[in-house]
Amino acid sequence: MPIPDPELRPLCTLTLDLLRLPAPLPVWRARVDAARWLAAAHTVAESGGRLISLWGIDRSASGGGMVVCATYCVLEGLVWLELPVGHTAAYPDLSGVFPCAGRMQRAAADLSGLRADGQSDTRAWLSHGLWAGGAPLQSGTLPVGSAPGTLPTDYPFVRVEGDGVHEIAVGPVHAGIIEPGHFRFSVVGEKVLRLEKHLGYTHKGIERRFTELAPLDAYRLAGRVSGDSTVAFAWAYCMALESAWQCDIPQRAVWLRALMLERERVANHLGDLGALGNDAALGFGLAQFSRLREDWQRLSGAAFGHRFMMDSVVPGGVATDPTPDLLLRLTQQCDAIEGEVRTLRTVYDEHAGLQDRFLTTGRVSPELAAQLGLTGLAGRASAQAFDLRCDQVWPPYDQLEVKMATQRDGDVAARVAVRFDETLESLRLLRRLCAGAPAGAIRVDMVAPGVPSVGIGWVEGWRGEVQVALEVSATGHIVRCHCHDPSWQNWPALEHAVMGNIVPDFPLINKSFNLSYSGHDL
Structure with missing residues (x-):
């Protein structure tokens, strides 16, 4: 059975009921309320810790309801926090503390129907408007299938305005034997002002x-x-x-x-x-x-x-x-x-x-x-x-x-x-x-x-x-x-890495990261 461990720093200041899980690596788990969910994120960030992942769980079958989870890496090991979200399915946004949380939260909304309260970017991430049956990870929903007779929803890319600015759309189908992803470049001449990508084309359930x-x-x-x-x-x-x-x-x-x-x-x-x-x-x-x-x-x-x-x-x-x-x-x-x-x-x-x-x-x-x-x-x-x-x-x-x-x-x-x-x-x-x-x-x-x-x-x-x-x-x-x-953490960083470079350098920069499409589009 897991055992209480009150000595985990820095989160011990939040008086969490932390339990040590039996694992090869040090892992603690705790249930929190909304205030401590957000306070924990700030505490981890201020101590130099990192957000690893964020996802939702539907425990309705056992009477537990919907829960949002996050894992953090701190000096002592891994911390797994759970927040019951109730009928509203809403929880405090973490993207202001950890920017990499933004797309994880958008994916949780698509897959589990959970909503990050206060998140500015609420565009669908993995769903392309073709899923029939609702959020696929909510209990009682049917397996995801394509809605008959429909086309994918246009993704609302952020537009860059200005003299001489034009867009180059690359993908989602590529010339090489690589997986699909849509890369939208905003450029002046050959200089990249902004790159925004859209994934989810290899969602496999x-x-x-x-x-x-x-x-x-x-x-x-x-x-x-x-x-x-x-x-x-x-x-x-x-x-x-x-x-x-x-x-x-x-x-x-x-x-x-x-x-x-x-x-x-x-x-x-x-x-x-x-x-x-x-x-x-x-x-x-x-x-x-x-x-x-x-x-x-x-x-x-x-x-x-x-x-x-x-x-x-x-x-x-x-x-x-x-x-x-x-x-x-x-x-x-x-x-x-x-x-x-x-x-x-x-x-x-x-x-x-x-x-x-x-x-x-x-x-x-x-x-x-x-x-x-x-x-x-x-x-x-x-x-x-x-x-x-x-x-x-x-x-x-x-x-x-x-x-x-x-x-x-x-x-x-x-x-x-x-x-x-x-x-x-x-x-x-x-x-x-x-x-x-x-x-x-x-x-x-x-x-x-x-x-x-x-x-x-x-x-x-x-x-x-x-x-x-x-x-x-x-x-x-x-x-x-x-x-x-x-790759959840690193795809957004790739967009920043390309800015200020020329378009022909994108394949080289992209390969230097070599991020996973399949591992992202679950």
Whole structure:
């Protein structure tokens, strides 16, 4: 059972009834009223804490009504606050304290029918006017479907007026094999005055679908929230379920999960470093990094049964135990690729044309990054030194002494440098994980406790913090599973990064962030 913990600072001054949840990371949970909901946000912000996520839960089936939830990262760990909203379904707006809350609140309005009282921007975010059946996460509503014979509602983009100002609409269908998103540029000549985007085109009903799956099966859906982060989301989901059901998993499984997470990190950095070179007309970089990534993913497939290691992290442990020979091959590959990455970094650093495109392009200053809540690798490139593997260490990272990669300039060059540094650090970690994984079982059976339970998973994915909040009923049904991708924080920052640059630099700036559409459009 959760235990009271009155010593959490800075929120202890609000006399909250905080309960410590059983989890690998320190997590506290409390129910608040409207005044403390807003006071807590101010207190967290003033102490340097961050908003991680915001979502709604409908507990009407159990007599609990509608609730809005928010999670905050503070020095001591994670704080999960809940505010019952009653029949009005309204709660105090947090976007004035944390700007990144704005779109999360708009999504909560679309999905759960909750309304942030006082929010200035009330435009629909995920709904495009085609949903039939009401808010899909409210109990009693039908599954979302397209209303027959209708066209999508026009999105009211903010207009920029002035002499010589014109708009360029990009998307939602793009020329490349990428997911859909509408980017509306307001420009003078080629200089971007403003960028506003609209997402939601890949809404898949994932959070509704979770409620229709058994808890022991839903890890497969979590791993498909964002395909390039399948290990991170699956681990976060399994951590949440194991926390809720108070299941301790074997140590070997923990080490193998970290091994897969770091391989996922390296694979994405290799792919993006090649694409960034290509966007700056260095096709050689794309060819070399694509070759390295292909070799990397082929060996991941041999070791874990899937190139992306999908369905390899399972409740109670992992699905596959690589043989000693495969662990040796994984180690040898780290040694071989490290040399090539270092050589390619020298090529990138000494290529005058490449650096001319990278330096000062798409800059997000440390001050702006802090204001917007920029997180993950993009945040670390703008002096936001947050990495769960270092700040809130959980096994096995508590034994690995991860070195955080940070930069201050906040431009494309800084984000590239962070990717290089993180790749090399992950290669070091992978060698330790392959050599140090303890012997033993890789999975234990999990049993539902037969009482209502909640849990949370919090993992440093390659983009940044991935979080899964899970609530399971006494009968073993998922009441709510909320998956949060760090792209929620970083998409608004990308809009600011583009301002003042020229239109042809947008693909380069966009790729330097490489944010998730699928992980955002749940």
